[in-house]
Amino acid sequence: MHCRPQPCHVQNLDALDRRLIDSYQRGLPVCPRPFARIAERLGAAEDEVIARLERLQARGVLSRVGPVFDHARAGASLLAAVAVPEAERDAFAELINAAPGVNHNYAREHDYNLWFVMTAPDASALDARLDTLEARLGVPILRLPMLESFHIDLAFPIPWAELERT
Amino acid sequence: MSVSICRSSQGSVRDALSPDERGLDERDRAIVLATQAGLPLVPDPWGAVGRELGLTGEEVLARMRAMEARGVIRRIAAVPNHYRLGYVANGMTVWDVDDAEVERLGREVAAIEGVSHCYRRPRHLPHWPYNLFAMLHGRSREEVESQAEALRARLGEACRDHRILYSSRILKKTGLRLARRAPQA
Known part of the structure; x- marks a missing residue:
């Protein structure tokens, strides 16, 4: 269990850092030497691009450089929630986090105060995991599978100038 | 944005x-x-x-x-951590929208500024009447609330009720999404 990191000061990101983030959150070149290709486009050296990406990752500005999987296509998953006494919330959260297949767990301000994503290789394994966890928790799990996605992509232009003022 | x-x-x-x-x-x-x-x-x-x-x-x-x-991989990318960039408020907004209208309105809501994900999910009455989810991201709760107002206005009379569920704490977050294969029975 961990607390949130502090926001980073975007003033510390220079023009090349920002161009890297802006240009490649939508996709890296999928070719034999991707960082050399990026370097060529940005007018930098390959080792400089790699060093920058490492640093942005180490500072948590990038959560990772790699594939974004559509886990609905790579297995089964659903959004789940439970309503537990606020005083016991962290103990319930530990049980949920320890269950196989749980990949996000957020405390939210509502009667349903723990929200998590359960994943499994296929739909029947997903049901089995939820049933097992439900028995362990002793409270009903609200099961909210995605029925339709209107929008699935968390890539948006970062308003650097605005962020600098905040 | x-x-x-x-x-x-x-x-x-x-x-x-x-x-x-x-x-x-x-x-x-x-x-x-x-x-x-x-x-x-x-x-x-x-x-x-x-x-x-x-x-x-x-x-x-x-x-x-x-x-x-x-489509198993959406993209191969440098994935920013928006929280670290200052988007410290995230509100999961949930809406009880007329079933006859939810598909059309879901598409419209998905295009509104600040919405990162927008899904239709089942209701579980009587405890859970909400069938449309839109995740909002802003630099403050005030910004998220004004985004939610814009959604409310767009949904109009088709929306009976809504809530904003702010996250108070991230208890687990991992990019590990694909489960290891379970032994074949």
Whole structure:
């Protein structure tokens, strides 16, 4: 269990850092030497691009450089929630986090105060995991599978100038 | 801030398919497991992944491309952590929208500034009447609330009720998404 990191000061990101983030959150070149290709486009050296990406990752500005999987296509998953006494919330959260297949767990301000994503290789394994966890928790799990996605992509232009003022 | 639009209409079909029917074989699954937390930052990342798995770099690259073409991989990218960039308020907004209107309105809501994800999900009455979810991101709760106002206005009379569920704490967050294969029964 961990607390949130502090926001980073975007003033510390220079023009090349920002161009890297802006240009490649939508996709890296999928070719034999991707960082050399990026370097060529940005007018930098390959080792400089790699060093920058490492640093942005180490500072948590990038959560990772790699594939974004559509886990609905790579297995089964659903959004789940439970309503537990606020005083016991962290103990319930530990049980949920320890269950196989749980990949996000957020405390939210509502009667349903723990929200998590359960994943499994296929739909029947997903049901089995939820049933097992439900028995362990002793409270009903609200099961909210995605029925339709209107929008699935968390890539948006970062308003650097605005962020600098905040 | 504007938001890109990428829609999927295949939810019901693909949910009925098993992973194998989606065309992920054992090597694909091994590649997914080896890369879902991030690629090694070296000049030849495909070769580095391949060495770990006993595959050639060419095969890793070809399989990544094929998974991207099939939509298993949405994109291969530098993934920003928006929280670290100052988007410290995230509100999961949930809406009770007239079933006859939810599909049309869901598409409209998805295009509103600040919305990152927008899904239709089932109601569970009487405890859970909300059938439309829109995740909002802002630099403050005030910003998220004004985004929610814009959604409320767009939904109009088709919306009976809504809530904003702010996250008070991240208790677990991982990019690890593909479960290891369960033993075959």
